[in-house]
Amino acid sequence: MKRHLVTPLSALLLLPLPLLSSSGCSPSAERPAPAVSSSAPAPSSGAPFTATDSGWIQLMTPMNEQAGRLLALASAQESTPQLASWAAALAEEHRTELAQLRQLLGRMGLPGTNVHEGHDMPGMVTDADLDRARGLTGAEFDGFVRREIRAHLEQSQRVSRSESRAGGGEEAKRLAGRIADARAEQLRTLSSLGR
Template identity: 55%
Template sequence: MAGCASPADARRPAAPPPSASAPPVSAPPASGAPADPTDAAWVQLMTPMNEQAVALLSLAAERSGDARVRSWAAGLRTSQNGELARLRPLLARMGLPDTNVHEGHDMPGMVTADDLARARAVRGAAFDRFLVAEIGDHLRQSAEVSRSETGAGTRQDAKRLAAALVSARRTELARLPDVSGGPG
């Protein structure tokens, strides 16, 4: 799940070494168990990815020039918020903070502050093209990251949610509006 690293990552304290007296774990972690690095990386990436996508999708109500795009964006925003309602409790169950550890990182599929500023600077068909392109990137990359979690993660609750997100992304990508031409 590489894709971003920053000097801030190096300043974060390392996880404490496992206790020598701890028994080996042979079963998948319980839902309240700490996250392994793959599970933690996935949920800590998916949460801000969805938050930023929601911020962009929210602009469609006022900036889009196409009723179809506004309707699509509203539905997808609801879906992304529903995923956030499942991701945030997963963060808590893993003992992870509900903070964006990827703040300021420019990485594939992440809607950035610059992207939001560009979206606020356009209206109509130009906004619609920008929105669909950015959200398409978000959906493709978040599906890829979630597929990685389903294969390499260890927590069953995280893997189930990741699999659900992969399935949702397939459906959502098929619903991307065509904004390549026509009125706008």
């Protein structure tokens, strides 16, 4: 079973609310964490963004990228048409969000690199998860995808709700609020698929 471990500094900046204590993070023991640089580009001058906004968007962007990869695998599973159809629709929603996240990331003056590369964190689909999914079929595959995507949806809803309440930049807060609301609906749809 996948272990959920701690995020680096940028995600800690993101979680000033009670979420910090409930979703503790640490680098994966299997993959050493890269050094966290404090010299990341600052948001462009005059932009009303805070460290919380930066931490949120630098977490949400790779979360959506990685979840999208698992959803692509699930949408190609012809043996489970209900799951495949759901995964394809959710993947499309994630692509739309990802485009919005990347645009905002650029406006904030932040690098497009994944600052969470090599970390096993709550809600993050890892490369090891993707490798495992490729080796599964049938009900085992379906169950694995449902569990991993549920964890992704729940955690991304939590951090987005936190950003919508505690963030500084109105544009980031609005996007976070829309994503949190979308996650609630996506979780309801996932629950309707059964276990």
